[in-house]
Amino acid sequence: MLLPALLAVLLGVAHTGLATLAPPFPSINLTSDTPISPCDLPALLPVPSHPNLAASELIRTTLGRYPLSIDGKNFEALALVFAADAVANYSAPLNVLTPLATIQAVLASSLEKVTTQHSLGTQVIEVLSESEAFSVTYYTATHFGMGFTRVR
Numbered sequence: 026m027l028l029p030a031l032l033a034v035l036l037g038v039a040h041t042g043l044a045t046l047a048p049p050f051p052s053i054n055l056t057s058d059t060p061i062s063p064c065d066l067p068a069l070l071p072v073p074s075h076p077n078l079a080a081s082e083l084i085r086t087t088l089g090r091y092p093l094s095i096d097g098k099n100f101e102a103l104a105l106v107f108a109a110d111a112v113a114n115y116s117a118p119l120n121v122l123t124p125l126a127t128i129q130a131v132l133a134s135s136l137e138k139v140t141t142q143h144s145l146g147t148q149v150i151e152v153l154s155e156s157e158a159f160s161v162t163y164y165t166a167t168h169f170g171m172g173f174t175r176v177r
């Protein structure tokens with residue numbers, strides 16, 4: 026009976042942890058211009074009270090199409106990921122790319138000679154309403170480029 030007891034303790038800890046945050050949970054403000062701090066993310070994403078699993082799965086599939094498109098060098102397929110007027114911030118050196126056609130063209134040319142593997146990791150998806158959702162996904166990009174020194 027050690028396992029149930031251990032589970033009960035863990036559940037108790039988890040429940041207590043949530044209880045200290047409530048009420049109310051900090052809210053996600055999608056219209057704010059202030060960037061969300063990584064430090065605030067755990068408390069911003071409580072267990073959803075009204076999970077919308079169908080919507081969450083559609084979002085997860087859309088996110089999954091991104092590494093498949095990039096690694097498969099099918100940049101046309103990015104149209105299944107981004108809206109036509111999407112704004113993507115890749116930071117330096119690519120910086121902010123918009124609209125979709127620019128995202129496709131810049132990624133196609135900058136990755137032309139690079140073999141890539143993009144892996145999605147830790148992920149949370151929060152459906153906020155009929156028309157709004159928030160998600161965070163950890164992401165590791167591995168690029169195998171040209172011009173390196175061969176070691177024998």
Ligand SMILES: *[C@@H]1O[C@H](CO)[C@@H](O)[C@H](O)[C@H]1NC(C)=O
Binds near residue numbers: 052054055056057
């Ligand atoms: C969300 O952010 C906008 C823009 O900063 C602000 O006007 C609004 O009051 C915020 N909403 C909440 C619920 O904090």
Ligand SMILES: *[C@@H]1O[C@H](CO)[C@@H](O)[C@H](O)[C@H]1NC(C)=O
Binds near residue numbers: 114115121
């Ligand atoms: C893009 O991301 C960089 C790095 O996080 C940030 O410094 C910059 O302000 C962002 N640009 C826009 C337009 O959001």
